[in-house]
Amino acid sequence: MADYLGKLGASVKVLPSPGHPNVLAEFRADAQVPTLLIYGHYDVQPVEPLELWQSPPFEPEVRDGFLYARGASDDKGQLFAHLMAIEAHLRGAGTLPLNVKLFIEGEEEIGSPRLEPFIAAHAADLAADTIVISDSEFFAEGVPSITYCLRGLAYVEITVRGPTLDLHSGSHGGAVRNPANAVAAIVAAMHDSRGHVTIDGFYDDVLELSAQERAAWATLPFDERAYARSLGLEALTGGESGFPVLERRWSRPTLDCNGIFGGYTGKGAKTIIPAHASAKISMRLVPNQYPEKIIAAVRQFVADHTPPGLISSVEDISSARPVMLATDSLAMRAASSALEEAFGGKTAMVRCGASVPVTELFQRLLGLDAVLMGLGLPDDGLHGPNERFKLDHLFRGSHAAAAFMQNLAAVIRG
């Protein structure tokens, strides 16, 4: 990233961190024009299960108009659309319509755990009039979308320990409490039969959906059956009974087991009582829930549900606060019309069930509501095998990014 940005003419700094380094770059056009900060991330999700990839995840391959690779959409491809826009302005006009800064981090996929002190310490470097992030997606093909609310995250790993070593389940079965059965019971107890999360206080701080939003969402072109089929499902039976699918994905908090493991996991039979078993549990949080409060409630829940004779622990893996952004800013309008110019159609204002932790940090630490101008599509396969990015979205996305800079320069004074 640093090399590439340097070749485009930016002044670039690679700032080491205890984890992956941060890249800061600046294209200075003029002291009189406004400054845009573009955020992206160069890190990606793990690629496993590798055997399900049709081409190697780190050898990009174009098939049928899509670029297949890990990170193609999340977030290298979406970020690259902005680099193409910068290059286009520089080649065409010889200069950018505004000052542009870039901030590219490498720990988004682990929840940006070290970003809060970094942003606080580099507030001057990051100072801007507007921030844009392309790390989200269209509501549907043909429906350009700006996201105004992201769910937060609380991710924990629960471990239950029993005997010192794996034991013969014949000799000891019936005497020894089984940690794998116990972890299953703890995870199972986290939902009731109607899909509601049973952790004490889980819903206490949930901001209820406004009537205005509910009405707006009803007008979105959402085909529930097509969405289910695109995932290989007959029906959408996750989440809480009594809420429509979009609310369950966007405005309701959820709890999912992202991984569960213990004992023998190879082929065939091994007759053991495992010494320990674990579950990775993540909760998606909505305004106004706080991860710290939710994780404390999970710790209490796990302690209360650990059977006598076993020992449990809860490790805090990562967290991010939910964020709600103002929808009526000049920057939002500039992005909306840029998307419409590049893609056609009318830009929808949507929420998103996922987290982009930096968004909340920008709001809290820099006082800026970022514009989430997603360029991906719902079937890009983020986080899974065969992640892809539609090349048409890369090209039109760079058009939208270039138009956004132009629009922004016209409406905001530097």
Place this chain on the structure above:
Amino acid sequence: MADYLGKLGASVKVLPSPGHPNVLAEFRADAQVPTLLIYGHYDVQPVEPLELWQSPPFEPEVRDGFLYARGASDDKGQLFAHLMAIEAHLRGAGTLPLNVKLFIEGEEEIGSPRLEPFIAAHAADLAADTIVISDSEFFAEGVPSITYCLRGLAYVEITVRGPTLDLHSGSHGGAVRNPANAVAAIVAAMHDSRGHVTIDGFYDDVLELSAQERAAWATLPFDERAYARSLGLEALTGGESGFPVLERRWSRPTLDCNGIFGGYTGKGAKTIIPAHASAKISMRLVPNQYPEKIIAAVRQFVADHTPPGLISSVEDISSARPVMLATDSLAMRAASSALEEAFGGKTAMVRCGASVPVTELFQRLLGLDAVLMGLGLPDDGLHGPNERFKLDHLFRGSHAAAAFMQNLAAVIRG
């Protein structure tokens, strides 16, 4: 095995099977003396987790009077005591006191799935007056034991499938039913809060413990706290409330999760809804339960507990019927006094929670109740890391095996 037995003077056959071959050997002493069949197995359990072994599992190492290796006790060491006894008789007397056959298989640890047709087809080769199996253990150090009842086994793997691919748990969490949560819920539902198995009909055929056995077990030197501590536990909270520990291990059926796996199981966070998740579930059965009936009940249970929107399957991995043996035979008495001669102490008649599937097959197909003359100790660490066999038990065990042949020749006519 075949080479070693050949060198000792046996006529040996290695009989191929679709799996691991069977070794049959015969030392023919005299047409007028009885025939003893010794059964053992050369296969072992998987060695994982390898990092917990103090020395490599397949490089036997002697430390403090114990031989450490996978199979040291289960079942190579215990079988070897009989080979030493044969060698001792041949070197000392020049002949064996009776005809000795050996039958050594290689699939005991996967439940001897191909043994039933093999035994039926080789009934003449295996014909004997008495069968001895050393693949069990002393009740405690200093308490030689003969096992008269073994639990059976029904081992299944449950898989729950949802979306075609792992999905982003932020984007889709709340819409998509999670297979990992579902498999946890299925496993959790298999027990009630008092540790009873909830599968319909599970206890229907259980043979209740006789008053005589209950009284005999009460006289066994069982230190519950020492047993718990030897496993690294504060308390024995497994199995059904309301039954003493020995009954929970020996005369009550149990259900254990031997492995559970799904989703991301590496370090840190991956925020996915897994496409599928599985659990390996084994049930230890007691007389007069039948594995076929129990597995059918499990299939129904899993179908009934699979949430809408997901698909489940139950794979039958292995099974063995429980077996109850006559305790008052001449062979049992010959074994009992041989153990007392070699080890001192009084031989206890015990049950065992584990399975040795061939025992039931010998009873059903050959009409012979085997003598289960265990030479192991409860802390040999079967199936786990650092499995070991006490060398003193190997030496005294070979003495007991030699004395058993002598005693048997004296009381049984060939």
